Amino acid sequence: xxxxxxxxxxxxxxxxxxxxxxxxxxxxxxxxxxxxxxxxxxxxxxxxxxxxxxxxxxxxxxxxxxxxxxxxxxxxxxxxxxxxxxxxxxxxxxxxxxxxxxxxxxxxxxxxxxxxxxxxxxxxxxxxxxxxxxxxxxxxxxxxxxxxxxxxxxxxxxxxxxxxxxxxxxxxxxxxxxxxxxxxxxxxxxxxxxxxxxxxxxxxxxxxxxxxxxxxxxxxxxxxxxxxxxxxxxxxxxxxxxxxxxxxxxxxxxxxxxxxxxxxxxxxxxxxxxxxxxxxxxxxxxxxxxxxxxxxxxxxxxxxxxxxxxxxxxxxxxxxxxxxxxxxxxxxxxxxxxxxxxxxxxxxxxxxxxxxxxxxxxxxxxxxxxxxxxxxxxxxxx
Amino acid sequence: xxxxxxxxxxxxxxxxxxxxxxxxxxxxxxxxxxxxxxxxxxxxxxxxxxxxxxxxxxxxxxxxxxxxxxxxxxxxxxxxxxxxxxxxxxxxxxxxxxxxxxxxxxxxxxxxxxxxxxxxxxxxxxxxxxxxxxxxxxxxxxxxxxxxxxxxxxxxxxxxxxxxxxxxxxxxxxxxxxxxxxxxxxxxxxxxxxxxxxxxxxxxxxxxxxxxxxxxxxxxxxxxxxxxxxxxxxxxxxxxxxxxxxxxxxxxxxxxxxxxxxxxxxxxxxxxxxxxxxxxxxxxxxxxxxxxxxxxxxxxxxxxxxxxxxxxxxxxxxxxxxxxxxxxxxxxxxxxxxxxxxxxxxxxxxxxxxxxxxxxxxxxxxxxxxxxxxxxxxxxxxxxxxxxxxxxxxxxxxxxxxxxxxxxxxxxxxxxxxxxxxxxxxxxxxxxxxxxxxxxxxxxxxxxxxxxxxxxxxxxx
Numbered sequence: 009x010x011x012x013x014x015x016x017x018x019x020x021x022x023x024x025x026x027x028x029x030x031x032x033x034x035x036x037x038x039x040x041x042x043x044x045x046x047x048x049x050x051x052x053x054x055x056x057x058x059x060x061x062x063x064x065x066x067x068x069x070x071x072x073x074x075x076x077x078x079x080x081x082x083x084x085x086x087x088x089x090x091x092x093x094x095x096x097x098x099x100x101x102x103x104x105x106x107x108x109x110x111x112x113x114x115x116x117x118x119x120x121x122x123x124x125x126x127x128x129x130x131x132x133x134x135x136x137x138x139x140x141x142x143x144x145x146x147x148x149x150x151x152x153x154x155x156x157x158x159x160x161x162x163x164x165x166x167x168x169x170x171x172x173x174x175x176x177x178x179x180x181x182x183x184x185x186x187x188x189x190x191x192x193x194x195x196x197x198x199x200x201x202x203x204x205x206x207x208x209x210x211x212x213x214x215x216x217x218x219x220x221x222x223x224x225x226x227x228x229x230x231x232x233x234x235x236x237x238x239x240x241x242x243x244x245x246x247x248x249x250x251x252x253x254x255x256x257x258x259x260x261x262x263x264x265x266x267x268x269x270x271x272x273x274x275x276x277x278x279x280x281x282x283x284x285x286x287x288x289x290x291x292x293x294x295x296x297x298x299x300x301x302x303x304x305x306x307x308x309x310x311x312x313x314x315x316x317x318x319x320x321x322x323x324x325x326x327x328x329x330x331x332x333x334x335x336x337x338x339x340x341x342x343x344x345x346x347x348x349x350x351x352x353x354x355x356x357x358x359x360x361x362x363x364x365x366x367x368x369x370x371x372x373x374x375x376x377x378x379x380x381x382x383x384x385x386x387x388x389x390x
Numbered sequence: 391x392x393x394x395x396x397x398x399x400x401x402x403x404x405x406x407x408x409x410x411x412x413x414x415x416x417x418x419x420x421x422x423x424x425x426x427x428x429x430x431x432x433x434x435x436x437x438x439x440x441x442x443x444x445x446x447x448x449x450x451x452x453x454x455x456x457x458x459x460x461x462x463x464x465x466x467x468x469x470x471x472x473x474x475x476x477x478x479x480x481x482x483x484x485x486x487x488x489x490x491x492x493x494x495x496x497x498x499x500x501x502x503x504x505x506x507x508x509x510x511x512x513x514x515x516x517x518x519x520x521x522x523x524x525x526x527x528x529x530x531x532x533x534x535x536x537x538x539x540x541x542x543x544x545x546x547x548x549x550x551x552x553x554x555x556x557x558x559x560x561x562x563x564x565x566x567x568x569x570x571x572x573x574x575x576x577x578x579x580x581x582x583x584x585x586x587x588x589x590x591x592x593x594x595x596x597x598x599x600x601x602x603x604x605x606x607x608x609x610x611x612x613x614x615x616x617x618x619x620x621x622x623x624x625x626x627x628x629x630x631x632x633x634x635x636x637x638x639x640x641x642x643x644x645x646x647x648x649x650x651x652x653x654x655x656x657x658x659x660x661x662x663x664x665x666x667x668x669x670x671x672x673x674x675x676x677x678x679x680x681x682x683x684x685x686x687x688x689x690x691x692x693x694x695x696x697x698x699x700x701x702x703x704x705x706x707x708x709x710x711x712x713x714x715x716x717x718x719x720x721x722x723x724x725x726x727x728x729x730x731x732x733x734x735x736x737x738x739x740x741x742x743x744x745x746x747x748x749x750x751x752x753x754x755x756x757x758x759x760x761x762x763x764x765x766x767x768x769x770x771x772x773x774x775x776x777x778x779x780x781x782x783x784x785x786x787x788x789x790x791x792x793x794x795x796x797x798x799x800x801x802x803x804x805x806x807x808x809x810x811x812x813x814x815x816x817x818x819x820x821x822x823x824x825x826x827x828x829x830x831x832x833x834x835x836x837x838x839x840x841x842x843x844x845x846x847x848x849x850x851x
Binding site: 014015016017018019021022023025026027029030033060061063066069070079081082085088091092094095096098102103104105106107163164165166254 | 395396397399400401403404405407432433434435436569572573576577580592595596599782783786787789790791792793794820821823824826827828831832833835836837838839840841
């Protein structure tokens with residue numbers, strides 16, 4: 009009897025698999041938000057007749073690739089992250105990684121693939137023009153793929169950092185103070201330090217500090233000594249390259265916070281979003297240290313406009329930046345009475361007028377190379 | 391709905407299986423009819439009415455033809471005209487109007503209706519019933535529900551095989567669902583799912599990644615791109631046919647084999663005996679032979695071939711590149727009939743294989759570009775018009791897809807089938823089958839969960 013039925017084992021396995029997931033889809037509790045993807049998952053479909061006949065119901069269930077919306081079934085599929093990770097490693101095992109946006113590099117590094125340079129010329133021109141009005145310093149953070157080239161897998165495309173930095177040197181006008189971080193980061197890496205996280209695209213706190221020291225020569229301040237900082241380690245940091253690549257077996261990073269020894273420095277942070285202003289008495293937002301992606305601990309991540317005030321220092325500085333600046337600005341805050349930090353992806357007002365009303369003459373433009381070569385927000389700079 | 395979606399596999403299919411098997415045998419066709427309409431209406435519920443009208447027309451036509459010997463030709467012509475006019479209106483009206491608008495004195499403003507999925511497939515199926523009743527190759531179906539079940543049967547509804555009524559006539563009323571059939575259905579369904587999700591979708595991405603590098607196609611890169619298209623089209627379409635046959639077996643049906651390893655052909659004539667067999671036989675039986683086939687002299691035979699291939703091209707899509715594609719094969723097949731076959735038969739086997747696969751691949755290039763200037767640019771790049779061999783980015787993409795391309799090439803041959811035949815009666819065969827199921831299910835589910843990207847290239851049919 010037993011032998012007779014064993015030959016139907018494949019059918020039984022198929023039925024168990026199909027029905028188990030069918031039932032689990034219906035009974036498992038649903039999450040509203042995916043922390044890994046930083047987005048809200050699809051809402052429960054609206055089973056109304058109107059929705060059914062307009063075809064909307066189907067889009068809510070299956071997703072709508074034209075509108076770029078994912079469907080309820082795939083968003084809430086049981087063991088979803090297991091399957092996503094399984095798929096990533098399956099493709100990796102075949103060397104089939106062309107469709108991924110990341111390189112699975114040596115020693116646990118997950119590195120963003122090379123960028124294109126569609127906006128490079130425009131952005132250089134915008135900065136050249138802007139330097140006629142204000143005292144502009146430009147500094148670009150090289151890509152992890154370029155600095156950590158020896159970690160990349162054999163089949164990779166070359167990063168254009170060398171060409172881009174050469175172009176900056178020749179095409180920036182004399183009125184732009186240029187601070188070269190390409191060499192700084194390469195030297196930093198050669199000295200045995202880790203300039204970038206393994207599971208996140210950002211640079212590490214010590215790397216940002218090395219850049220801070222380098223910038224002192226151009227901006228004209230005396231950098232704080234490394235020994236003045238109290239260093240705290242935060243383990244289990246799973247960053248953006250981890251969550252978007254699907255390489256879920258990767259080991260987490262450790263994030264370092266370097267804080268000034270005396271906490272009574274009196275630094276305050278004002279975050280502006282639209283009409284509202286919130287004031288904080290620390291540059292480190294420790295609630296983010298309990299999340300998988302800890303990087304927003306620095307200045308609470310991306311905001312349109314942020315002011316950092318230090319009553320114990322003098323001078324004002326405008327920082328136009330992407331998120332790489334967040335790890336660096338806390339160091340700068342020791343040297344300026346007020347830093348106004350804007351993000352051109354969200355800040356849509358006239359920057360010259362802002363400088364005039366704030367009484368600012370010095371500007372630091374700090375971008376990662378990939379954003380600098382692709383960002384369209386910078387073209388609003390005038 | 392498409393088979394290679396989570397909704398089909400994990401919601402629709404289990405519900406259908408439960409409904410089907412808890413229903414007593416006599417009422418199972420009602421269940422099949424209703425769930426098939428739901429399957430069809432998923433996404434485009436309005437077109438269910440179109441489907442019902444098609445069923446009604448062919449039911450009435452079949453009935454009238456069987457009733458009256460004298461007027462049966464009239465009823466046949468009427469039903470064929472009605473069937474084809476739906477197809478022409480929904481599929482070809484846009485093409486016809488835009489062609490007319492090319493004339494300087496005509497300017498029609500017209501927005502073409504959305505194409506009801508599978509209309510080319512089910513219209514041909516429905517017509518085969520009416521024509522076969524006329525030819526007295528089958529008896530009239532008095533139960534509209536049975537005819538409705540035949541036309542809407544969800545496994546082959548939207549991408550074939552084009553099942554002829556005579557082939558499933560008895561199965562529609564007397565079919566036996568057995569565990570044996572169910573198991574082989576599961577294996578076939580999963581094999582098809584694997585072809586579609588793990589191969590065809592990957593080759594689609596390969597072509598996309600190659601063409602999106604933006605610096606034009608080098609010679610090597612464009613042939614790699616064409617290989618990707620060639621493998622994608624085969625695994626997509628034959629995967630879908632396998633899933634259809636597998637699903638059919640799960641509910642007791644047996645449909646014809648639609649693909650028989652077409653890429654191992656040694657001539658284009660052989661290729662068309664192995665590619666989309668249900669379509670070629672449909673055109674043979676309902677167009678070529680009625681036109682006289684090869685019985686009315688050689689000139690007439692060539693003319694008949696021309697008509698068949700013009701229509702075959704058009705059937706694949708309402709765009710002139712498909713016409714060109716059909717005529718391309720007409721020319722090759724005519725040459726083979728005239729003299730090429732003799733030469734190929736004498737030549738070493740390898741010559742026939744290379745000759746066939748190159749012509750087939752060039753055919754897919756014509757098939758894939760509905761924009762003529764893009765097509766000529768791509769054909770040019772195959773022969774070095776765009777300079778370089780491949781850009782750095784394209785070389786990286788090609789290297790990345792190399793293993794799966796090799797797998798695709800091997801799986802286009804009967805190698806696995808031959809190996810499976812050798813072990814299928816062994817004691818451990820069931821373990822191999824079970825392992826195969828588990829691996830395919832995990833990989834396909836993982837891929838489907840990961841990618842909302844799931845282009846289904848046969849939708850335009």
